[in-house]
Amino acid sequence: MFNALVVTKDTESGKTAANVQSIGLDDLPAGDVTVAVDYSTVNYKDGLCIGPGGGLVRNYPHVPGIDFAGTVEASDDPRYAPGDKVVLTGWRVGEAHWGGYTQKARVKGDWLVPLPDGLDTRRAMAVGTAGFTAMLAVMALEDHGLKPGQGPVLVTGAAGGVGSVATAILANLGYEVAGVTGRPETGDYLKSLGASQIVAREELNETTKRPLEGETWSGCVDAVGGAMLARVLGQMKYGASVAAVGLAGGAGLPATVIPFLLRGVNLLGIDSVMQPYDNRLRAWQRVATDLPMDKLEAMIQPATLSDLPKLGADILAGQVKGRVVVDVNA
Incomplete structure (x- = not known):
C-alpha cells in the first residue's frame, strides 16, 4: 500500500473533496510502465483538478497531478527498464488519467521521456x-x-x-x-x-x-x-x-x-500536452543546458501531498509564486 491524493465527488451536491489516502497497485489504471514517483508539482490545471474539476476530470475517484518524475519500477515497454529515471508531462495525465500525486503511478510508455543528463527528478519537477x-x-x-x-x-x-x-x-x-x-x-x-x-x-x-x-x-x-x-x-x-x-x-x-x-x-x-516526442525530448535537453540551476533553486517552494488541497486553491487565486515541488514521499 502507498499514499496518494484522492479526489472524490459527492453525487448529490456535486462538491469535491481531496484527501491523502492509502491505495494499492490494483487500484492504479492500466498502463505498461509502473513508476515509483519521487516528485510532482502544482500547475493551474492541478488546482482545477484538486478542486472543482474545471471540466477536466472525467471520473471519480481521481488522482490529480499532471506532472511527475521518478524511477521505473516495472515495465512492459522495451524502451524502459527498472531503474530508469523518467519524467512525464501532458497527455491528459492527471485529468483523464490518474496522475502524479501518488507514490506509484502506472502509465503508457509513450507518455514518458528519459530524464536528460544534468537534471535530477527534483529539479525536473521544479521545471x-x-x-x-x-x-x-x-x-x-x-x-x-x-x-x-x-x-x-x-x-x-x-x-x-x-x-x-x-x-x-x-x-x-x-x-x-x-x-x-x-x-x-x-x-x-x-x-x-x-x-x-x-x-x-x-x-x-x-x-x-x-x-x-x-x-x-x-x-x-x-x-x-x-x-x-x-x-x-x-x-x-x-x-x-x-x-x-x-x-x-x-x-x-x-x-x-x-x-x-x-x-x-x-x-x-504553444501546446505542451500533445507535443510530439522528438520536440519534447529536444525541449527537455534544452532545459538541462539553458536553464541556470541556481535560478531554478530560487523559484522552488517545497510541499507534501497533504499541502496540496490548500495549494490547489492558492494557485487558482493567483497566489503561488515560482515553482512548487511536491515530495510525494515526505
Whole structure:
C-alpha cells in the first residue's frame, strides 16, 4: 500500500473533496510502465483538478497531478527498464488519467521521456509542465528568428510558473527581459531571475482603440491572453512573434488583424500536452543546458501531498509564486 491524493465527488451536491489516502497497485489504471514517483508539482490545471474539476476530470475517484518524475519500477515497454529515471508531462495525465500525486503511478510508455543528463527528478519537477512550456515557447520564438540584441523580450505573468522559467532562460541566453506582473512585491524576485525591466500589469491590461502602437518588443512569451495579448500584439516590432502559452487573463482576444497585416507579427500557439516526442525530448535537453540551476533553486517552494488541497486553491487565486515541488514521499 502507498499514499496518494484522492479526489472524490459527492453525487448529490456535486462538491469535491481531496484527501491523502492509502491505495494499492490494483487500484492504479492500466498502463505498461509502473513508476515509483519521487516528485510532482502544482500547475493551474492541478488546482482545477484538486478542486472543482474545471471540466477536466472525467471520473471519480481521481488522482490529480499532471506532472511527475521518478524511477521505473516495472515495465512492459522495451524502451524502459527498472531503474530508469523518467519524467512525464501532458497527455491528459492527471485529468483523464490518474496522475502524479501518488507514490506509484502506472502509465503508457509513450507518455514518458528519459530524464536528460544534468537534471535530477527534483529539479525536473521544479521545471514541470510550466518550465517545459516556457522552453517550448523560447524555442518557437527562436525558430521564428528571435536573437539576442534585437530589443527587449516581454514575458507576461512573469512571476508565475511559466513566466519565471521563461524569464530565467531568456536572460541566461543573453536576451533583455521585461517582466510583466500585477504584484509589485515580486519585482526583486523577477530581477533575481534576470529581468532587466519590470512592467506593471496596469500598463498593458487595458484595451486601446489604436490597432498599432510604438514598436517596442522583439518577442513575447504570453501567459495571460485576453486584453493584454491584444494590446501586446500592437506593440511588437516588425516581423516579431508572440508565443501564446496561457489564458490567465481570459480566453477572448479583443484584437484586430492589423498587426499581422502591417507589421508581419506572428502569433505562435504553444501546446505542451500533445507535443510530439522528438520536440519534447529536444525541449527537455534544452532545459538541462539553458536553464541556470541556481535560478531554478530560487523559484522552488517545497510541499507534501497533504499541502496540496490548500495549494490547489492558492494557485487558482493567483497566489503561488515560482515553482512548487511536491515530495510525494515526505
